Amino acid sequence: MLSSDKKWFSEECGECGSAFSLTLKEKLHEETTPFQTIAIYDTETFGKLMTIDGFVMLTTRDNFLYHEMMSHPVLLTHPSPKRVLIIGGGDCGTLREVLRHPGVELAQQVEIDERVTRLAEVHFPELCESNADPRAELHFVDGLKWVADAADGYYDVIIVDSTDPVGPAEGLFGEKFYRNCHRILGAHGLLVHQSESPLFHMKLLTAMHRAMRNAGYQGVQTLHYPQPVYPSGWWSATIARKDGQIDGFREAAAAALPFDTLYYNVGVHKGATALPTFMQKAFDAVAAEFA
Amino acid sequence: MLSSDKKWFSEECGECGSAFSLTLKEKLHEETTPFQTIAIYDTETFGKLMTIDGFVMLTTRDNFLYHEMMSHPVLLTHPSPKRVLIIGGGDCGTLREVLRHPGVELAQQVEIDERVTRLAEVHFPELCESNADPRAELHFVDGLKWVADAADGYYDVIIVDSTDPVGPAEGLFGEKFYRNCHRILGAHGLLVHQSESPLFHMKLLTAMHRAMRNAGYQGVQTLHYPQPVYPSGWWSATIARKDGQIDGFREAAAAALPFDTLYYNVGVHKGATALPTFMQKAFDAVAAEFA
Numbered sequence: 001m002l003s004s005d006k007k008w009f010s011e012e013c014g015e016c017g018s019a020f021s022l023t024l025k026e027k028l029h030e031e032t033t034p035f036q037t038i039a040i041y042d043t044e045t046f047g048k049l050m051t052i053d054g055f056v057m058l059t060t061r062d063n064f065l066y067h068e069m070m071s072h073p074v075l076l077t078h079p080s081p082k083r084v085l086i087i088g089g090g091d092c093g094t095l096r097e098v099l100r101h102p103g104v105e106l107a108q109q110v111e112i113d114e115r116v117t118r119l120a121e122v123h124f125p126e127l128c129e130s131n132a133d134p135r136a137e138l139h140f141v142d143g144l145k146w147v148a149d150a151a152d153g154y155y156d157v158i159i160v161d162s163t164d165p166v167g168p169a170e171g172l173f174g175e176k177f178y179r180n181c182h183r184i185l186g187a188h189g190l191l192v193h194q195s196e197s198p199l200f201h202m203k204l205l206t207a208m209h210r211a212m213r214n215a216g217y218q219g220v221q222t223l224h225y226p227q228p229v230y231p232s233g234w235w236s237a238t239i240a241r242k243d244g245q246i247d248g249f250r251e252a253a254a255a256a257l258p259f260d261t262l263y264y265n266v267g268v269h270k271g272a273t274a275l276p277t278f279m280q281k282a283f284d285a286v287a288a289e290f291a
Numbered sequence: 292m293l294s295s296d297k298k299w300f301s302e303e304c305g306e307c308g309s310a311f312s313l314t315l316k317e318k319l320h321e322e323t324t325p326f327q328t329i330a331i332y333d334t335e336t337f338g339k340l341m342t343i344d345g346f347v348m349l350t351t352r353d354n355f356l357y358h359e360m361m362s363h364p365v366l367l368t369h370p371s372p373k374r375v376l377i378i379g380g381g382d383c384g385t386l387r388e389v390l391r392h393p394g395v396e397l398a399q400q401v402e403i404d405e406r407v408t409r410l411a412e413v414h415f416p417e418l419c420e421s422n423a424d425p426r427a428e429l430h431f432v433d434g435l436k437w438v439a440d441a442a443d444g445y446y447d448v449i450i451v452d453s454t455d456p457v458g459p460a461e462g463l464f465g466e467k468f469y470r471n472c473h474r475i476l477g478a479h480g481l482l483v484h485q486s487e488s489p490l491f492h493m494k495l496l497t498a499m500h501r502a503m504r505n506a507g508y509q510g511v512q513t514l515h516y517p518q519p520v521y522p523s524g525w526w527s528a529t530i531a532r533k534d535g536q537i538d539g540f541r542e543a544a545a546a547a548l549p550f551d552t553l554y555y556n557v558g559v560h561k562g563a564t565a566l567p568t569f570m571q572k573a574f575d576a577v578a579a580e581f582a
Contacts, residue, residue: 001293002301002310010293010312017336018519019293021301021310045308062490199353199519226517226525228309228490233524234517263567271562276554 009041009049011056013231016200020056020229022046028123035113035168040123046229048123050091052116052163056229060124063093066194066235067127068264069225071097072257073272074157074192074239075104077249081156082106085184087143087172089161090116093127098159099135100259107136112168114140144171147180154184160193165204173208178215178240185242191217195238197231198224198279205236205279209286212240219246222283223272225263300332300340302347304522307491311347311520313337319414326404326459331414337520339414341382343407343454347520351415354384357485357526358418359555360516362388363548364563365448365483365530366395368540372447373397376475378434378463380452381407384418389450390426391550398427403459405431435462438471445475451484456495464499469506469531476533482508486529488522489515489570496527496570500577503531510536513574514563516554 002008002021010021023044030039041049047060058066071094075081082105084098090111098107111117117138121128130136139146147158158181162169171177172193181191191212195205209220217240227235239246254266275283293299293312301312314335321330332340338351349357362385366372373396375389381402389398402408408429412419421427430437438449449472453460462468463484472482482503487495500511508531518526530537545557566574 001299002312003303008292008310010310012294012312015336017314017334019299019301019310019312021293021303021312023308043308045306199517224517226490226515226523228523228525232517232519234519260568262569265565265568265571267561267565268567270558271565274556274558274562276559277551277556278553280556 009043009051011051011054011231013200016231018231020231022049022059022229029119031115033113033115038115038119040119050119050123053167055164057163058091058093058124059229062228063091063127064262065225065227067093067097068261069223069272070094070159070161070192070194070237072254072261072264073223073237073249073269074159074190075101076254076269077239077246078157078190079188079250083155084108085110085155085158087147087158087160087162088169089159091120091124091127092117092131093124094159094161095136096127096130099130099133102258105135108139109137110139110141110143110146112140112142144177147177147184150184152183153186156186156189158185158189158191160191162194164196173204173211175211175215178212178217182216182242187243189242190239192237192239195222195236197234198236198276199232199234202279202282205238206282206286208238209283210289212238213286213290217241218244220283220287221246221273222275222279224275224279225272300334300342302342302345302522304491307522309522311522313340313350313520320410322406324404324406329406329410331410341410341414344458346455348454349382349384349415350520353519354382354418355553356516357518358384358388359552360514360563361385361450361452361483361485361528363545363552363555364514364528364540364560365450365481366392367545367560368530368537369448369481370479370541374446375399376401376446376449378438378449378451378453379460380450382411382415382418383408383422384415385450385452386427387418387421390421390424393549396426399430400428401430401432401434401437403431403433435468438468438475441475443474444477447477447480449476449480449482451482453485455487464495464502466502466506469503469508473507473533478534480533481530483528483530486513486527488525489527489567490523490525493570493573496529497573497577499529500574501580503529504577504581508532509534511574511578512537512564513566513570515566515570516563
């Protein structure tokens, strides 16, 4: 068990048989919204911590990994992304990274729970520094309904920055949702969705590949990267292209980004898409079903 | 805190402010040797678990990540590795991976604590399947003394598969040890040492780069990879070349390995050496001190 002379936050992952814990200074806030229970903690070494229904969403210290890898690879894979839709992403960290790209003309964040964003503004102000950018729109409605109602071919990139596939986010992992995203993407449009742990969730990952292909996407590519505060510390994102194979990315643009990153660069992009043998075999098997 | 209706093994990382836990079926064994306390557990989802002095050494489920990344990259970076020295590595998983390379003629494992290997033979037999290979030699003596006594220029590759830089392994992270390794390496000789977490241990990582360069190595390269049961789930290994820069690896050989891997392949090798921006900057600063 954990030392009783320290205050701990622990997240147990039942199906993983593992838990991750952080030492706390104190709980700063907790509230139950119509959607979920959000808590904010001050940790000893990870800065602020936000949890939803007891699951770690992000910490000050290591959110850069997830946010950079959910935004820069997909934006540099699209030939010229102008209109970006973020589903979820209420902490605004993904929105900030998206708006670092000068070519982006519109970034709509559609988060179901406004309280996530209002608490991020207080406790993670650095992630919210682009919320007032004239290109940003913050909508607090159901992402499923948003994509069902959106106009055909409107978006260049859709980023699904969702919680795990239980509770409010469950529908976001389904073929029907992916199909609506496919419809509202323009030519060469790309969808990216956080896709859990390569160690723990290969069943989900292969199901996502299958659902994306069933929904009409022609190319599917998974990226992997470290994310210490999520189960196993090893995480992934999966990109799907509406109308063709995913064949590389804009390397020259990635090498000349007009902003700084902590994790992402050209080599990291290539490395993230160079999959471990066991993952590649599993995804090749899904692709073969559709050949 | 963790659920009290489950049995947990927890490893706290004091300086990290974090802990990692696994659910247990039972403790199978515990003994205190002249060097340390070794325990073996049966976990719910990770197979067997070996700990030393309360720190996770390996599990059945995910040791392939560490063992593949400690052996294949360095062996494929050397032009023709024939004599390999493993310091530590008592679980024999690294030895097994090394002996998968047909060109290796001698693999000496020098582990200070014979009980680690004897317990691995019982509880991790799959890792010990090459212990009877005629090219394998198992020595149970102090690695520091072994490298001090070894002949000049004898080895092609030295793999330091050590515990953390506290206790018996502390001297293995020092310049004096690295200097002896440098002396006993032949032309184009390579040293690789496990180098802890990029999230938690950048001070140690930069100190290792500095110690290796001070010890006379001309090129230093860090690889990063997931290792879920170690602190942060994100781990590294650092390769140092005796007499020149580390410039790529034998890609054609890596693409045609005569054995299967779960994690390692050509793309993974390139990805592991493509460092995140924050790491590259830190190592560039150390290299600049020696320019």
